[in-house]
Amino acid sequence: MFKLHQQIELTEVLTGGIGDDLRLGDTGDVVEFLNLDGSKSVIGTVLPHQVRPVTGKDITHTRHVEITA
Numbered sequence: 001m002f003k004l005h006q007q008i009e010l011t012e013v014l015t016g017g018i019g020d021d022l023r024l025g026d027t028g029d030v031v032e033f034l035n036l037d038g039s040k041s042v043i044g045t046v047l048p049h050q051v052r053p054v055t056g057k058d059i060t061h062t063r064h065v066e067i068t069a
Helices: 017-021
Strands: 007-010 027-029 051-053
Touching: none
Parallel strands: none
Antiparallel strands: 007 027, 007 051
């Protein structure tokens, strides 16, 4: 199981919604979004087999992402 705020790398192409702006190799962290009343606000689900933990032996990469309002 992954820990909250653990860095992860995407290892599988995601389809629909959350995967629209993500690509293989993109890194992020495990975050849980909550509403002010404590209930979960679901943005998307990434399954454990779709990511892997990032380690100190990994090499980072960058790519430019256009942000539209």
